[in-house]
Amino acid sequence: MKITLTDGRVLDIKEGETLYEAFTRQEVYLTASCGGKGVCGKCKVRIIEGDFECRNYGKLTQEEKQEGIVLACQSVVHSDLFIEIPEESKLIIGDKIAISRTKDLYRILQEYGVELSPLVSRLSLQLHHPTLDDNLGDLERIKRELQTHGLLLRFPKRFVDTLAEQLRSNNWSVNLCWQKDNNEALYLEPQIQKKSYGLAVDIGTTTVVVYLVDTETGEVLDVGSTYNSQIRYGDDVITRIVNATEGGLLSELRRAVVTDINDLLEAILKRKGIRRNEVESMVVSGNTTMSHLFWGFNPENIRLEPYIPTVNIFPVWYARDAGVKINPDAPVYTLPSVASYVGGDIVSGVLATGMHRRAELSLFMDIGTNGEIVVGNNEWLMTAACSAGPCFEGSGIKYGMRATEGAIESVSIDPETLEPKIKVIGDRKPIGICGSGMIDAVAEMLLKGVIDQKGNLQDAPRVREGEEGPEYLFYADSGKEIVLTQADLDNLIRAKGAIYAGVSLLLKEVGLDVEMIEKVYIAGGFGNYIDVKKAIIMGMLPDIPEERFHFVGNTSVAGAYLCLLSEDMRKEAERVASMMTYVELSMKSNYMDEFMSALFLPHTDISLFPSVKERLKI
Ligand code: FES
Numbered sequence: 124m125k126i127t128l129t130d131g132r133v134l135d136i137k138e139g140e141t142l143y144e145a146f147t148r149q150e151v152y153l154t155a156s157c158g159g160k161g162v163c164g165k166c167k168v169r170i171i172e173g174d175f176e177c178r179n180y181g182k183l184t185q186e187e188k189q190e191g192i193v194l195a196c197q198s199v200v201h202s203d204l205f206i207e208i209p210e211e212s213k214l215i216i217g218d219k220i221a222i223s224r225t226k227d228l229y230r231i232l233q234e235y236g237v238e239l240s241p242l243v244s245r246l247s248l249q250l251h252h253p254t255l256d257d258n259l260g261d262l263e264r265i266k267r268e269l270q271t272h273g274l275l276l277r278f279p280k281r282f283v284d285t286l287a288e289q290l291r292s293n294n295w296s297v298n299l300c301w302q303k304d305n306n307e308a309l310y311l312e313p314q315i316q317k318k319s320y321g322l323a324v325d326i327g328t329t330t331v332v333v334y335l336v337d338t339e340t341g342e343v344l345d346v347g348s349t350y351n352s353q354i355r356y357g358d359d360v361i362t363r364i365v366n367a368t369e370g371g372l373l374s375e376l377r378r379a380v381v382t383d384i385n386d387l388l389e390a391i392l393k394r395k396g397i398r399r400n401e402v403e404s405m406v407v408s409g410n411t412t413m414s415h416l417f418w419g420f421n422p423e424n425i426r427l428e429p430y431i432p433t434v435n436i437f438p439v440w441y442a443r444d445a446g447v448k449i450n451p452d453a454p455v456y457t458l459p460s461v462a463s464y465v466g467g468d469i470v471s472g473v474l475a476t477g478m479h480r481r482a483e484l485s486l487f488m489d490i491g492t493n494g495e496i497v498v499g500n501n502e503w504l505m506t507a508a509c510s511a512g513p514c515f516e517g518s519g520i521k522y523g524m525r526a527t528e529g530a531i532e533s534v535s536i537d538p539e540t541l542e543p544k545i546k547v548i549g550d551r552k553p554i555g556i557c558g559s560g561m562i563d564a565v566a567e568m569l570l571k572g573v574i575d576q577k578g579n580l581q582d583a584p585r586v587r588e589g590e591e592g593p594e595y596l597f598y599a600d601s602g603k604e605i606v607l608t609q610a611d612l613d614n615l616i617r618a619k620g621a622i623y624a625g626v627s628l629l630l631k632e633v634g635l636d637v638e639m640i641e642k643v644y645i646a647g648g649f650g651n652y653i654d655v656k657k658a659i660i661m662g663m664l665p666d667i668p669e670e671r672f673h674f675v676g677n678t679s680v681a682g683a684y685l686c687l688l689s690e691d692m693r694k695e696a697e698r699v700a701s702m703m704t705y706v707e708l709s710m711k712s713n714y715m716d717e718f719m720s721a722l723f724l725p726h727t728d729i730s731l732f733p734s735v736k737e738r739l740k741i
Contacts, residue, residue: 124200129171129207136200142168143196147355152214156518158357158366159196163518166195167212173204182521184590211524211554214354228684229341231475237691241321241338242404242439242454244303246272247314250295261286265299276301276308281452286311300403302454303690304439309452320344320402321687322388322449325468325680326380326409326417327351327647328360328492329516329525332680333387335395338404341688345395347387352379353416358518359492360412361426367416368423377419381446388448402449405442408458408683410466410493411435417445418457430463430707436697456686456693459700462707464508469495470700471682474692476644476675479504479699483641486626486665489678490558491647492516494622497703498629498640504703505632509625511618515558520611521591524555526652531560531597531605533654536567541584543567543597553598553605559652561615564607566657568595569724570738576724578616580609619663620721625708626665628717632706637665637731646678659735662725666732 126134126145136145143159143166146152156163164182170191177193195212232239248268251257259267262283269276289297289311297311323334332348353376356366367373392399407417411432415422418440420433437457442449458467469489478485480501487497494511497504517523524530528549534556535544545560547553556564568574573583573595580586580593587594594606630637643664645653655672658664664672675681685692708714720727725735 124203126200126204126206129205136204139199141196142193142198142200142206146195151208152352152355153195153208153212154214154524155196155355156358156362156513157196158362160362161194161197163358164194164521165212167192167209168195168198169193169207169209170198171205171207173200173206174202175200175204182591210529211522214350228343228681231477231681232341232685232688232692235477235685235689235692237689239339239341239688240303240690241319241688242302242304242406242456243300243309243319243338245298245300245312245319246274248297248299250290250297252295261290264290269299274301274306276306278308282308282310300452302439304454304456304693309454310450318397318401319404320397321404322402322406322447323680323683323687324384324405324407325471325677325683326384326407326413327468327679328358328363328410328413328513329354331380331383331387332677333384333391334680334684335388335391335397335402336684336687338688343684345391347391349383349387351413352383355379358516359513360410363416364412364422364426368421368426373416373419373421376416378446380413380417385446385448399448400450403453404687405445405447405449405453405455406458406683406687407455408467408471408679408686410468410495411460411463412466414457414460414467425463432460432463435460435462435700458682458686459697461506461700461703462508462705464493465495465497465506465703465705467682467696467700468679469497469506470696470703471680471686472644472646472675472678473497473504473682473699473703474685474696475678475681476646478642478644479702484635484639485642485644486640487644487646488622488626488664489646490515490622490653490663494618494625496622496625496629498626498633498635499703503633504699505629505706506703507625507629507706507708509621509708511621512614514614514618515561517555517557519614520556520561521608522555522605523561523611524557526557526559529554530557531555532557532652534560534563534567534597536571536573538571541571541573543585545597552600552603554603556597556605556607557652559654561607561611562657562661562663563654564595564597565612565615565619565724566654566660569660574612574724577722578612578724580612615661616722616724619658619661620718622663623665623721623726624714624717627721628708628711628714629706631713631717638667640665640667641671643667643672644675644678645672646675659732660725660738662721662723662732662735666725666734 154165179197325332442453443451460466492513494509594608598605725732
């Protein structure tokens with residue numbers, strides 16, 4: 124049977140296959156936050172013609188059903204179909220996306236006062252030609268020469284495989300490249316003047332970012348970024364782990380992210396006129412699940428109690444093992460993880476902000492698809508994962524979406540008329556609301572009395588009864604309405620409550636209060652758009668002076684950059700990881716109390732939010 128799309132593409136579909144499966148197989152990607160379980164309601168398509176069966180309509184409204192809208196992951200077909208994919212269901216991956224670029228990385232490296240020492244070192248060797256009197260073997264000849272430089276290396280078989288030919292074709296004058304961190308010989312190359320390049324890669328749950336770096340100067344030559352195409356197997360790490368294990372899709376998930384990196388790389392190298400083989404080292408930073416999936420390790424135990432990853436401190440492996448299309452012998456360093464839910468991306472964040480080197484009390488927050496936090500200073504670091512879920516990235520929110528074109532990114536509500544004023548990314552017709560818009564919306568609704576301090580919608584203009592209960596209408600035009608439902612508000616309050624409770628509990632563990640925090644670092648793409656005042660009103664961020672908050676952009680790739688260029692930084696990353704005490708919040712008896720207290724706007728204990736108390740009085 125075949126499916127014809129309104130844009131003219133024709134796909135095939137097998138007996139018993141769902142529309143979502145058929146689309147994914149043929150690289151037509153839909154937003155699928157729940158990974159095809161029928162619960163997120165994001166994979167909507169409109170069937171214009173044909174015989175089908177939708178096993179579960181989930182959250183679709185009566186109106187949507189009448190228009191022929193179905194959930195692609197719940198629908199099988201009985202005849203050829205003619206289908207429209209609505210704009211909000213299309214998953215745009217592979218496109219260049221805006222990323223928060225951490226500026227002046229080289230300055231951070233200089234401030235740390237460390238030498239440039241990339242993963243690959245090279246030494247020029249002028250070997251004596253063998254004679255009947257000097258008849259040492261080729262490898263022994265190299266070792267003899269290395270002794271004069273005080274070097275003792277290990278030689279893997281693959282190095283020796285081509286040794287005889289390499290030495291003779293280069294007339295016994297070669298560069299020997301080796302990996303400094305483990306003293307392993309990598310390869311020989313002719314003695315020609317050449318540049319050396321490396322890659323710093325951030326594998327985020329949502330985005331993949333690649334920096335091409337000149338490893339001799341530290342200059343960032345080019346940057347590429349895209350959505351992590353694992354998104355088609357679910358928005359959050361848990362859904363992906365389930366798909367990788369119970370769904371048997373581990374190799375597909377691995378391939379998806381490696382392909383993303385290779386695609387970005389291909390475009391960058393083409394722009395710069397650099398050959399793949401000239402890229403001779405790589406550093407990867409990601410959360411524990413992303414690192415496991417990148418290396419193809421079964422992530423099952425990350426999800427199962429007692430939550431043990433296969434590896435926290437990754438040995439250095441090679442590009443050929445990863446499938447990344449650079450020099451196959453290029454060493455690949457992976458930022459160490461701390462625990463199942465605090466990974467190398469957070470170690471990178473600490474490394475890039477330098478909070479582990481200063482005496483002042485700092486808080487690092489990465490509010491992305493989950494919500495990891497670190498508090499501490501140069502003597503101690505504590506960390507936790509907040510189980511906030513990916514709702515600030517659109518998941519679990521009826522009209523939630525990522526911060527791309529068409530997303531409502533800021534909201535204000537007129538105090539007199541209670542009419543909302545919205546700003547949409549790309550200045551176009553809105554199709555949904557992203558994280559910063561949601562935070563604005565909750566804060567504004569609270570200040571203007573549209574919701575009470577429990578987050579319950581009040582009797583106010585634009586509040587109406589929808590199919591799923593009360594909802595607030597943000598936007599309406601012919602055929603398109605965007606609402607925030609009571610269930611959405613409850614989800615957002617739970618997410619902000621989890622983040623605040625995590626911060627509060629970590630501090631209490633060491634007998635400190637939130638007002639003692641001298642610096643708050645907010646990392647991640649999401650952090651760039653967040654309005655601190657509104658996030659404080661909502662009770663997500665602590666009520667401390669605004670100047671203590673610092674947006675630090677993508678610190679995951681910044682940490683990867685630092686480790687790409689410096690052995691000291693690689694050692695420091697491992698020291699930071701071992702210095703971080705992981706607190707499993709769910710095992711703490713007082714976590715539930717903290718969480719319940721934070722399920723109020725801004726908090727049950729209003730004295731913790733003095734500035735909000737004043738505003739609410741007004
Ligand atoms: S409802 Fe279909 S992917 Fe979530």
